[in-house]
Amino acid sequence: MSQRIPVQQIDPKVTAKAPSSFGKSIVTRSYQGMFRNIRLYSTAALLALFFLTVWFEWEGRQAVLWDLAGGKFYIFGATFWPQDLILLSALLIICAFGLFFLTVLAGRIWCGYSCPQSVWTWIFLRIEHLTEGERHQRIKLDAAPWSWQKILRRTAKHSLWLIVSAVTALTFVGYFTPIRELSLDLLNFSVGGLSLFWLAFFTSATYISAGWLREQVCLHMCPYSRFQSVMFDDSTLLVSYDAQRGENRGARKKASDPKALNLGDCIDCTLCVQVCPTGIDIRDGLQLACISCGACVDVCNDVMQQMGYAPNLISYTSERALAGQSTQWLRPRLLGYAATLILMLGGLYWGLDSRSLVSLDVSKDRLMFRENNAGQIENMYLLKIINKTQTSQEYQISMQGSDSLSLSAPNKVHLSAGEIATVAVTVSQLDTAAGGVTPLTFTVASTSQANISSSSSSNFTAPLVR
Ligand code: SF4
Ligand code: SF4
Secondary structure, eight states: OOOOOOGGGOOTTSOOOOOOOTTOOOOOOOOOOHHHHHHHHHHHHHHHHHHHHTTOEETTEESEEEETTTTEEEETTEEEOGGGHHHHHHHHHHHHHHHHHHHHHHTTHHHHHTOHHHHHHHHHHHHHHHHHOSHHHHHHHHHSOOOHHHHHHHHHHHHHHHHHHHHHHHHHHHTTTTHHHHHHHHHTTOOOHHHHHHHHHHHHHHIIIIIIITHHIIIIIOHHHHHGGGGOOTTSOEEEEOHHHHOSOOOOOTTSOTTTTTOOSOOOOOHHHHTOTTOOOGGGOOOTTOOOOOHHHHHHHHHHHHHTOOSOSEEEEOHHHHTTSOOOSSOHHHHHHHHHHHHHHHHHHHHHHTOOSEEEEEEEOSSOOEEOTTSOEEEEEEEEEEEOSSSOEEEEEEEESOTTEEEEOOSOEEEOTTOEEEEEEEEEEOTTSOOEEEEEEEEEEESSOTTOEEEEEEEEEEOSOO
16 A cells, blocks of 8 residues: 655655666655546556456457457457458547647646556556565665565565566457467467467566566657657646745755745655656656656645645646646647547548448459350359358349349358358340440348448440440
8 A cells, every 4th residue: 555655754865766777777655646546546447448358258259359360350249351441540540639639738648647558567566565665665675685585575576577467468469369268278288389479478578668667668669758749838737846836945844934944845855756657856847758647746745735835836737827827728739639539530430330241342254255145245243242240141132234234143142240252143235235334333232131231333344346
């Protein structure tokens, strides 16, 4: 459990370490507060979604599964095919716009609250706290020579990190390979080579990223952190220290009058630095490394409360608010992103709603035409039909074009869920009709569900002179 930090126990001499570089670790301390709780509940919900969804069943198969071998993506009652990739691309673009909107509104709030790198780092930090103790104990343990106690604590920490990493990898791979079979294979030591490779890869990636690299990913590897600062404006909510109110900073007795001591509200306890997962001092001003997690806001508010001062010496605020002006909520850039998002969401909804649940591809035979036994000109076609529903369907094939053309095709075509069939059909022309090229359209329609049909165009070719 994180605990409230009594002001009396704050030792200004235990200053936080500077932002780490590779090889140096940031040792954060635990704390409590409103933003921590928001993060706790929101990440708990996201983690539950990630870890549990993969186990849901839907009509006898995994509810959410990206079947790479079969080229299909199942999401509950819907099946998406490679032809629907445009919808997935649209969804990714919408997510990107959602991120841009959030960034203009509240800076790197995504990083601090929802980014998997941050979420898994918080989990690993929690394990570190459980196995090695509070910040000062961990600093002491780091500096201590190797002993049985140190070996045991380190072993416990790394074992738990590896277990979390392995469960994360199994869950992630389980979205691409049926997780129940994969888990059974794991228990029976019969996992295939490819699955084993990806399990090992994602276990290592999680262990290294959340256990060792941590803030280095945010600082040096994440492309989003490179460009997000150019999206900020003077009304973007960022975690900021109110220097006018806080300076001059300095230690004092709780009962003393800061004004008489020529001090501002910052008691220079450095707790805001000690809780910071990226190891920065927000009192130095806005910094690229700040992931807007609100940890310093929580801990400083706690200090302000204990000192009997007003809250929000550090807060989510805008440059305008810090300059004494009001934050502009309805500003063109934000409204532009919101309008684009709404339009794109509407487009995606329309795309999903109008998505055909049967696919039809027509390919004309390379032989332009032939004459049949009745002396009529005949063209041959191959119709590739995909049943995109999750139930068996019976289809009727029809052809629209010219009255002089007649279709010869199977009466009904039965396809089970997800089945693909190639059907050969011929179209013949009355011998009195004119030659040349006649456009035509083939249609396949479900005999049981009127809304399931698909059409595809082609043409009929006949010699000009017979
Ligand atoms: S800003 Fe707040 S938490 Fe940070 S040193 Fe000053 S009083 Fe302490
Ligand atoms: S400065 Fe504050 S909000 Fe920014 S990363 Fe550090 S603790 Fe989080």
